[in-house]
Amino acid sequence: QVQLVESGGGLVQAGGSLRLSCAASGRTFSSHVLGWFRQAPGKEREFVAAISWSLGSTYYADSVKDRFTISRDNAKNTGYLQMNTLKPEGTTVYYCAAGLGVGSRERYNYWGQGTQVTVSS
Numbered sequence: 001q002v003q004l005v006e007s008g009g010g011l012v013q014a015g016g017s018l019r020l021s022c023a024a025s026g027r028t029f030s031s032h033v034l035g036w037f038r039q040a041p042g043k044e045r046e047f048v049a050a051i052s053w054s055l056g057s058t059y060y061a062d063s064v065k066d067r068f069t070i071s072r073d074n075a076k077n078t079g080y081l082q083m084n085t086l087k088p089e090g091t092t093v094y095y096c097a098a099g100l101g102v103g104s105r106e107r108y109n110y111w112g113q114g115t116q117v118t119v120s121s
Contacts, residue, residue, distance in 0.1 A: 002026035002098045002110040009094060009115030016086055016119075022079040022096035022112060033101030034072060034079040035108055038092040038117075045095065047103040049081060059102045088121045 008020040022034065035050040049070040050059045058070050069082040079096060093116050099108030 002032065004096050004098060004110055004112035006094065006096050006112040006115040009117045011118045011120065012086055013120045014086060014088055017082070017084045018086060018117060020081040020083065020094055020096075020115060020117075022081075024077045024079065024098065032098040032110075033108075034070075035097045035099070035101055035103075036070060036079075036081045037095045037097060037105060038090070039095065039114075040092040045105050046092075047105065048094070050102045051079065052101075053098075061103070083117075086117075086119045088119050090117060091119045092117060 003025045005023045006020060008018065012018050033050050033052055036048040037045045038048055039045040047061050048064055049068055051070045051072055053072060060068060067085045072079040093114040095114045096112045097108035098110040101107055
């Protein structure tokens, strides 16, 4: 019922910033939590941040708190992840997801295709 498409990935230098977008479609999206995850090769998908679509409440992994900001534009059905002070360990594929949240990937039902972020050192 929900389709998600990430965009905005690319190459940035360490300490730089990047803004990811997650375009959502489907009438049921407003009842979900929007989450961002990242996954490096050979590693599990890691929770990054989440936002309640209806209330706007935000949640962050300790590793990105104070550096990343999650937001959403309800009218555009689009979520965003503003990433500041990027570190080389942030070189992963970033995915957006929708579901019941918050930090557990098992509670997300819909996933985007991912967008690659490369942080040069």
